[in-house]
Amino acid sequence: MKKLILSLFVLLFVISCGATKPAPVQNDEANQALLQKNESLAAELAEVKSVLGFVLQKGMNSSYEDAKKEIESVNKVHDLRISESPSTGDPNAKLVIVEFTEFQCPYCARVAPTLDSIVRANPGKIRLVYKHFPLSFHKDAPAAAASAIAAGKQGKFWEYRWALAPNYSSLNDSTFVSIAEKVGLNIEQFKKDMVLDGEKLTIIDRDMKLGMDVGVQGTPNFYINGKRQDRFSPQLVEQLLKELY
Numbered sequence: 001m002k003k004l005i006l007s008l009f010v011l012l013f014v015i016s017c018g019a020t021k022p023a024p025v026q027n028d029e030a031n032q033a034l035l036q037k038n039e040s041l042a043a044e045l046a047e048v049k050s051v052l053g054f055v056l057q058k059g060m061n062s063s064y065e066d067a068k069k070e071i072e073s074v075n076k077v078h079d080l081r082i083s084e085s086p087s088t089g090d091p092n093a094k095l096v097i098v099e100f101t102e103f104q105c106p107y108c109a110r111v112a113p114t115l116d117s118i119v120r121a122n123p124g125k126i127r128l129v130y131k132h133f134p135l136s137f138h139k140d141a142p143a144a145a146a147s148a149i150a151a152g153k154q155g156k157f158w159e160y161r162w163a164l165a166p167n168y169s170s171l172n173d174s175t176f177v178s179i180a181e182k183v184g185l186n187i188e189q190f191k192k193d194m195v196l197d198g199e200k201l202t203i204i205d206r207d208m209k210l211g212m213d214v215g216v217q218g219t220p221n222f223y224i225n226g227k228r229q230d231r232f233s234p235q236l237v238e239q240l241l242k243e244l245y
Helices: 002-018 028-058 064-075 106-121 141-153 157-167 173-182 187-193 198-213 234-244
Strands: 087-089 095-101 126-132 221-224 227-229
Touching: 095 106, 095 234, 106 126, 106 157, 106 234, 126 198, 141 157, 141 173, 141 187, 141 198, 157 173, 173 187, 221 234
Parallel strands: 095 126
Antiparallel strands: 087 126, 095 221, 221 227
16 A cells, blocks of 8 residues: 555656646747646546545555546445335435345344434434345345235335344344334235245345446445435435535
């Protein structure tokens, strides 16, 4: 990392030294050429400064080109097809949080109450979208996802989602039915709908493919207004809300 930072400082120095002031007596053509050169150098300087700031913030130990690619990835706005997934909050909110998550992940369970509180504390300002991303080593996660989809068919996806979250270590049919009873679902209908069939696997696989396409590697993984967020927190949401509202 030290070598990368040193090389960036050297690059900044070289670019800065390359800038030239237009001569007051030279013809317009020569001055125009110098102005164009300085504009190009200014753009390069801004890019190097951006990479340097990013490297220092993230503590990266990679090449300049890798750092540039990482910045491009962070700033990219992805189409996350939010209309095809369960959402809560205001559908017209300026701030849209998309969570790729699952029910057997302890970290997902831990952040669930925070997400619920954030949405409730900011009525009309946030839309939270759920994307299924069951990790391969969490064998009970797909069945839990199917049970949540079943709850959604009765219009209570989010009530069920929040109630099921603390039970990440005991996911089974008995738990699913118990939570369904707790949130007031029609149990007979729920038992029929909670089966992990082809329809639900299609929904889960669709979200999984989307997640892999946009760079999701673990859970929970957050995107705000289409941009990937490596360090999601209530403080970040509060800051973005201030900027938007």
